[in-house]
Amino acid sequence: MREVQLSTSQQPLWSIGELAERAGATVKTVRFYSDQGLLPEAARSSGGHRRYGAPALERLQLIRSLRGLDLPLPEIRRILEDEDAIGRALENAVDSRLRELGSEVKILRWREAALHLVRDCPPAQRAGRLRLLSTLSSPPSTAPLARFWRAWLPPRMPRQATAAFLEVAVPRPPDEPHPSQVLAFARLNAMTAAPCPGGRQPQPEVHRVAGAGGAALLYAGLAEAFELAAPHLRRARDPHPGEALDGYVAAYASAYRSRDTPDFRRSLAARLSAEPRLDRYWELAAAVLTPPGGRPRPTPGSADDWLRAALRRDNAEAA
Known part of the structure; x- marks a missing residue:
């Protein structure tokens, strides 16, 4: 059975690997977010290795959920730093991303219509249409x-x-x-x-x-x-x-x-x-x-x- 290290408050502490396993993430991902200062360390082992508690697991799960919404890392950092108003910060970030996605969808729809325009015209007209659309x-x-x-x-x-x-x-x-x-x-x-x-x-x-x-x-x-x-x-x-x-x-x-x-x-x-x-x-x-x-x-x-x-x-x- 794996031995789980306990902190002075009797809360379990995990290594990077153990935290990654519980969160369903890779060790590389956990180390990256930790290096970015987004995951709180609860302690260090006698050998200087990082140890994480339950707050780090909650934080990691939140980060992964935000990344699932395709929010960029700077936005995630602002949300995490504004813990007293995390709901408002998250709403603002989601609204901003929705506006960006709306713009991206509009771009894709124009490109799709332009491709149909070239594909469906007579072959002799394609070169001229490409020049016009360029x-x-x-x-x-x-x-x-x-x-x-x-x-x-x-x-x-x-x-x-x-x-x-x-x-x-x-x-x-x-x-x-x-x-x-x-x-x-x-x-x-x-x-x-x-x-x-x-x-x-x-x-x-x-x-x-x-x-x-x-x-x-x-x-x-x-x-x-x-x-x-x-x-x-x-x-x-x-x-x-x-x-x-x-x-x-x-x-x-x-x-x-x-x-x-x-x-x-x-x-x-x-x-x-x-x-x-x-x-x-x-x-x-x-x-x-x-x-x-x-x-x-x-x-x-x-x-x-x-x-x-x-x-x-x-x-x-x-x-």
Whole structure:
């Protein structure tokens, strides 16, 4: 029978090997945690060997449970050092790890969808798709899209107004993308990252007329009009005059320092038809937001199209 050493308090003391056996761990593991200062020694033998008591066994079991949750050693150390609030420390550590795992899962889902995209396309297209996808991180960054719009917006536009516009103009990558959404985002990324002829995107006339401050008011008014138009788009209603169109025209009337009159509406329709269009951007943005078979989600581009058509109809009816 194995002889168990007793401490002065008559509690059994174990060697590293005996502690490892009781915990179902390896001696190497016990020695590592002991060297890290995570396992309390109860005593030393006459030969200088470590001896451990029941608290070390409990501590070792807790460490192994925390490692089973894939918590890193620094987090485990913080939990063990905060014994008076171990519940709170453990909750914080678990929450942090859950956030990390969520990010890792999102990365894996994007990579999986990208692999399906390459595997399922015609062989002649694979090289091109690989080049296109090589420009994306997993999950992809929206920074190129934001830079594209910052270069398009009037210089010195207030930061808050710019942030509000980017919130609606830049589509967020879905957490569980379909391969078609990955392809749309990759194309959107390539489009916005490509250099513009002349170094700057063509801008609408209203930017020059309104200036930075006026443009902020313009886009705030347009955002409200787009929100009012969105339910009509979701229900696939034909463009028609109403509250959404009135808000749309009012935003431009303010930027042009004019009033909403029949003459202004006619001149606005002509101005808008002559402005540069970003149809391809909004087409791809809608594809990013909408999985196959889903109902298309309204974008500022589709809402603007609907409101322009409503304006043309209104002008036609007034004539």
